[in-house]
Amino acid sequence: xxxxxxxMSLCLLGCYTSVLAQQTTPKSxxxxxxxxxxxxxxxxxxxxxxxxxxxxxxxxxxxxTALSVNDISTGYAVGSVVLLSTWAQxxxxxxxxxxxxxxxxxxxxxxxxxxxxxxxxxxxxxxxPKKQSDWGDEIMQLTTNDSDHKGATYNNAYQLSAEQGxxxxxxxxxxFNPNVKTYDKDGQPLRDGKDFILFKNGDGSVRPYVxxxxxxxxxxxxxxxxxxxxxADNNLYHCYYQTNKDGTQGKIYQTDGSVITDLASVFAGKxxxxxxxxxxxxxxSDGTKARPWTHNINYDKKGNPVVSYSKQIDIxxxxxxxxxxNGNLWTNHLVCDAGKGLYNGxxxxxxxxxxNPYNTNQIFMSSNKNPMTGVEGERYEIYxxxxxxxxxxxxxTAITENSEKDNLRPYVPKGIKSKKNQVALWFYGEYTxxxxxxxxxxxxxxxxxxxxxVGKMNTKKEVKKIILKVNDYWQANNKAELRxxxxxxxxxxxxxxxxxxxxxxxxxxxxxxWAKHNEWKGAKSDIKSNWKYKYGxxxxxxxxxxxxxxxxxxxxxxxxSDDKExxxxxxxxxxxxxxxxxxxxxxxxxxDGLYMVMPVMTKLYHLTGDKQYLDKLYEYxxxxxxxxxxxETGLFFRDARYVFPKHKxxxxxxxxxxxxxxxxxxxxxxxxxxxxxxxxxxxxxEGIYKKMAVALKQAQQQEGYWTRSILDPKxxxxxETSGTAFFTYGYLCGMNNGILSVDEYAPVVKKSWNYxxxxxxxxxxxxxxxxxxxxxxxxxxxVDENSTADFGVGAYLLAASEMYKFLGKHKVN
Numbered sequence: 001x002x003x004x005x006x007x008m009s010l011c012l013l014g015c016y017t018s019v020l021a022q023q024t025t026p027k028s029x030x031x032x033x034x035x036x037x038x039x040x041x042x043x044x045x046x047x048x049x050x051x052x053x054x055x056x057x058x059x060x061x062x063x064x065t066a067l068s069v070n071d072i073s074t075g076y077a078v079g080s081v082v083l084l085s086t087w088a089q090x091x092x093x094x095x096x097x098x099x100x101x102x103x104x105x106x107x108x109x110x111x112x113x114x115x116x117x118x119x120x121x122x123x124x125x126x127x128x129p130k131k132q133s134d135w136g137d138e139i140m141q142l143t144t145n146d147s148d149h150k151g152a153t154y155n156n157a158y159q160l161s162a163e164q165g166x167x168x169x170x171x172x173x174x175x176f177n178p179n180v181k182t183y184d185k186d187g188q189p190l191r192d193g194k195d196f197i198l199f200k201n202g203d204g205s206v207r208p209y210v211x212x213x214x215x216x217x218x219x220x221x222x223x224x225x226x227x228x229x230x231x232a233d234n235n236l237y238h239c240y241y242q243t244n245k246d247g248t249q250g251k252i253y254q255t256d257g258s259v260i261t262d263l264a265s266v267f268a269g270k271x272x273x274x275x276x277x278x279x280x281x282x283x284x285s286d287g288t289k290a291r292p293w294t295h296n297i298n299y300d301k302k303g304n305p306v307v308s309y310s311k312q313i314d315i316x317x318x319x320x321x322x323x324x325x326n327g328n329l330w331t332n333h334l335v336c337d338a339g340k341g342l343y344n345g346x347x348x349x350x351x352x353x354x355x356n357p358y359n360t361n362q363i364f365m366s367s368n369k370n371p372m373t374g375v376e377g378e379r380y381e382i383y384x385x386x387x388x389x390x391x392x393x394x395x396x397t398a399i400t401e402n403s404e405k406d407n408l409r410p411y412v413p414k415g416i417k418s419k420k421n422q423v424a425l426w427f428y429g430e431y432t433x434x435x436x437x438x439x440x441x442x443x444x445x446x447x448x449x450x451x452x453x454v455g456k457m458n459t460k461k462e463v464k465k466i467i468l469k470v471n472d473y474w475q476a477n478n479k480a481e482l483r484x485x486x487x488x489x490x491x492x493x494x495x496x497x498x499x500x501x502x503x504x505x506x507x508x509x510x511x512x513x514w515a516k517h518n519e520w521k522g523a524k525s526d527i528k529s530n531w532k533y534k535y536g537x538x539x540x541x542x543x544x545x546x547x548x549x550x551x552x553x554x555x556x557x558x559x560x561s562d563d564k565e566x567x568x569x570x571x572x573x574x575x576x577x578x579x580x581x582x583x584x585x586x587x588x589x590x591x592d593g594l595y596m597v598m599p600v601m602t603k604l605y606h607l608t609g610d611k612q613y614l615d616k617l618y619e620y621x622x623x624x625x626x627x628x629x630x631x632e633t634g635l636f637f638r639d640a641r642y643v644f645p646k647h648k649x650x651x652x653x654x655x656x657x658x659x660x661x662x663x664x665x666x667x668x669x670x671x672x673x674x675x676x677x678x679x680x681x682x683x684x685x686e687g688i689y690k691k692m693a694v695a696l697k698q699a700q701q702q703e704g705y706w707t708r709s710i711l712d713p714k715x716x717x718x719x720e721t722s723g724t725a726f727f728t729y730g731y732l733c734g735m736n737n738g739i740l741s742v743d744e745y746a747p748v749v750k751k752s753w754n755y756x757x758x759x760x761x762x763x764x765x766x767x768x769x770x771x772x773x774x775x776x777x778x779x780x781x782x783v784d785e786n787s788t789a790d791f792g793v794g795a796y797l798l799a800a801s802e803m804y805k806f807l808g809k810h811k812v813n
Contacts, residue, residue, distance in 0.1 A: 038439045039409060043155050059095050076718030101167075109169050111152040111171065166184065309321050310353065335385065362384060403428070425442070460804055484522050484550040485522075493553060520571055523541050546593075558607075650715050660775070704754050705724040767796045770792030
């Protein structure tokens with residue numbers, strides 16, 4: 001005990017000064033993986049990464065083993081929660097091991113902690129499963145155990161490419177010791193599905209606790225104890241399995257490379273005696289009776305194993321430790337005090353210490369004792385530390401602080417190549433025992449500053465390249481000859497903006513081909529008595545604004561043409577003149593219509609000089625405002641059906657749809673750049689526009705985007721591009737025309753452009769995160785990097801083109 005206190009004092013004296021200044025900002029998690037879940041630390045990989053998605057398993061408070069998918073660039077959920085288990089057992093030991101197979105499929109292995117002698121697995125039916133129906137049926141396998149109620153637990157599955165994709169699943173089954181089952185590359189059980197004892201220590205009453213890791217090619221490492229620290233004066237051991245060079249089944253080796261046995265011997269029923277494996281820590285070697293317990297193992301850059309573990313004397317005296325194999329020997333070092341054990345009866349349970357697989361000189365740990373101050377608190381917080389001398393001293397950072405609930409069992413998923421997207425996960429909530437908890441799985445971007453920072457602004461040249469990249473990709477993959485309805489027509493408003501910047505004739509001709517295909521018309525009926533203006537997609541709905549947005553592009557093409565053929569704008573004049581001749585003023589009954597038609601009115605005003613277009617614009621807009629506008633917030637509901645409190649978000653708040661308000665904000669910006677300075681209603685429109693600008697600035701997310709429900713981010717969380725692009729365009733247009741303050745709003749567009757030019761833009765030029773056609777924010781709707789649409793690309797091109805102009809006028813740091 002005296003030695004322990006001396007070690008702790010040295011650690012505090014060595015580390016405190018250099019880290020005190022880091023405790024300066026409020027700290028918490030960055031995103032939620034699952035609203036309901038917890039896990040133990042002996043099932044890996046409990047979260048696995050592939051193609052921009054993180055697949056995480058956990059056990060819900062109702063006892064179901066579940067899995068969630070998150071977009072790793074944002075942290076937000078993709079698809080819906082998958083229930084892996086058909087049964088329920090409220091026990092945190094039951095989370096799955098998630099295996100990314102070489103063929104693209106995903107497998108999840110899981111078991112009940114206590115109960116029948118069975119383990120289970122599922123295999124995805126698709127390569128990127130996002131919902132329950134993307135997974136195959138639950139498969140049950142019988143396990144061997146010579147004692148009732150011990151069942152099977154602690155699944156750890158790995159696939160070795162050097163062995164033609166053979167899969168090994170390690171778990172505790174037969175003799176209550178570590179066992180292994182094998183499967184072929186397609187997940188079919190080998191050896192009749194039998195499990196074989198890998199390590200054995202007596203009759204199973206004292207059983208090794210193993211942590212595993214693998215390079216997924218030809219090696220699997222084992223880091224283990226004699227038994228549970230409740231019952232054993234534990235030593236710590238390490239060995240590894242390696243495939244033979246010719247790809248055949250290999251051998252088990254000591255850390256130093258000397259052979260222990262062939263794996264074939266294990267399959268022949270001769271398990272490895274724990275005592276035959278070399279120790280990396282000897283019980284009592286520190287002069288105390290502290291019993292260690294394994295927490296984590298990873299490889300350093302040289303492929304050498306690095307491990308973390310705890311040592312416990314009693315529930316109030318637990319420490320965290322770190323050990324590295326340097327090629328010749330193990331170095332062991334104290335990291336910090338682990339704080340108090342989680343609860344009586346499991347005195348060794350701690351918050352856990354884990355190693356960052358991307359930088360094994362960094363650890364993450366959970367403790368109720370601050371390693372920087374030595375002060376013990378009520379809550380368990382997450383801390384990170386970095387060593388520059390193989391663990392002798394550590395520099396600390398608080399990841400969370402002042403938490404209302406506990407933060408426990410951090411874990412860092414492997415395989416995320418993009419540094420800015422690497423994450424640490426843990427669960428946050430109430431944890432009384434392993435069978436009684438109410439928590440959620442949360443995540444933190446390890447390089448948070450790099451992930452969230454708004455980088456240096458693009459140059460004009462760079463923005464122009466983005467415009468070309470995006471529009472070239474769209475036109476190469478989508479034909480021009482499509483109908484003139486709003487979705488396609490909205491793209492063409494962006495295409496014309498892109499042409500204005502690039503002067504690329506292919507863009508202009510693309511829109512001409514589209515216009516000719518539609519005979520320079522919207523809805524094509526010539527029988528005026530049949531013309532309608534409520535929602536409709538047939539040719540009778542001539543007066544419906546979704547069929548009138550095409551006139552914006554027709555007029556632009558007319559103005560660009562040399563011969564000014566009247567046929568290019570004749571239909572626009574005919575339809576809008578007829579509409580203005582009627583006594584109705586309720587043509588724009590939905591928010592989208594304000595973008596669809598208001599710019600048509602201003603363009604026709606400039607084309608004809610007829611002020612009636614402006615007068616009717618004001619009249620129709622005033623009606624729209626009377627049924628959709630919320631004076632308190634300055635935002636517009638999508639239409640009269642969504643006005644609060646008749647309609648609410650899932651959290652009981654006002655539900656303003658981002659794309660709907662995007663249409664309005666962008667439409668107002670277009671109007672204000674077109675109407676005369678002395679127009680009697682200009683101040684009226686400016687006031688509404690500027691109030692929207694204030695409200696939208698306050699609702700912008702830290703990452704630069706706006707969520708689909710503007711004032712309730714939790715209603716439909718995550719990024720959305722079409723609304724964000726329209727808002728970005730609206731702000732830029734306002735600043736470019738001297739209506740909005742550059743000092744006030746340049747930071748807003750800097751953040752939103754950072755999102756648009758990075759997260760929203762795929763490497764090939766595809767614009768992602770566009771909510772599909774709809775009229776509201778839909779909870780649970782999938783919106784990801786592959787979600788694109790013509791109107792979203794049009795909005796993106798509008799924003800990018802206006803950004804190009806902005807950079808020609810203003811310098812942005």
